[in-house]
Amino acid sequence: MPISVLIVDDSSFFRVRIRGLINSHPQLNVIGEATNGREAVEKAVKLKPDVITMDYEMPMMDGISAVREIMTKQPTPILMFSSLTQAGARVTLDALDAGAVDYLPKSYENVAGGPTALKKALCEKIIAIAGQAKPRAMAAATAPAPAPAAPRKGQKRYPQRFDLVMLGTSTGGPVALQKILTQIPANFPAPILMIQHMPGSFTGAFADRLNRQCKITVREAADGDTLRPGEALLAPGGKQMMLAGKGRIRVFDGDERLNYKPSVDVTFGSAVKYYGKNILAVVLTGMGADGREGARLIKQTEGVVWAQESSTCVIDGMPSAIVKANLADETVPLNEVARRLVDVVTG
Structure with a gap:
């Protein structure tokens, strides 16, 4: 059964191109699209996709807010599209903190001109996170740190010092x-x-x-x-x-x-x-x-x-x-x- 994908982006150009790249892979199938963060949350709950691709800058609700709400209502592996700028880096790191699994650079040139490398990276990442990214792992990663405790009986000890x-x-x-x-x-x-x-x-x-x-x-x-x-x-x-x-x-x-x-x-x-x-x-x-x-x-x-x-x-x-x-x-x-x-x- 193909891996189902929800595309979230307010650019119709990007949605069309990304949909084409994803659907060209025999293991993947786009089951829906959203043009803003609010619609993304609604469709994530309704369609229950295996993976979501998410833009950041969108009307009504931005991508980070959408990620947070989706991870509360319908935990799903989310792949962010990010600009390769310092501002894009900060946004991407915020999205990862919010629960997104991974990211890909967003470039009109890559999508419009030479999609081969993008297709390979995009499809490989979608397949990988759909197959292994677990809501429990994502929850564990953002859970509060455990209180300090004495070493448990049976934990391994080492004779050397570590420099x-x-x-x-x-x-x-x-x-x-x-x-x-x-x-x-x-x-x-x-x-x-x-x-x-x-x-x-x-x-x-x-x-x-x-x-x-x-x-x-x-x-x-x-x-x-x-x-x-x-x-x-x-x-x-x-x-x-x-x-x-x-x-x-x-x-x-x-x-x-x-x-x-x-x-x-x-x-x-x-x-x-x-x-x-x-x-x-x-x-x-x-x-x-x-x-x-x-x-x-x-x-x-x-x-x-x-x-x-x-x-x-x-x-x-x-x-x-x-x-x-x-x-x-x-x-x-x-x-x-x-x-x-x-x-x-x-x-």
């Missing part, structure tokens, strides 16, 4: 990273590197948002940065971030043949030479398998790798790739990642 924590993620990552980092205390004794699949125009805005929300310092990484305890660096979108020495960051354009910029594998793998067994890497929610080969290198030097527990992921592709390759020392629910990090890294 570097790395977090790799993709779809669902912005909410997951926010959930984790806002629970990390200011005196956290290790530096943190974050690799999130995200456009270059988004990562600066995302780092700024996290910095305002967190007790630790969070910023977008720059070439030549040094690692400091209690500071988290976010890999810039569209570039690669790697360790160029103990505590020293290199940011560069990277090979165009790599699927992801930034790539979790690149950052994970580069840290092994300098930190060896003193690495704690966590692979969080996301499509694909980026991070698996980097995690394999970490395990070969006796570092530690965790995978986010599947039922708390928006998309469990990346963590599942770690688990299936027998690389995970632990699978940790999202709500427990920060607490486990503090417990294990601070000793």
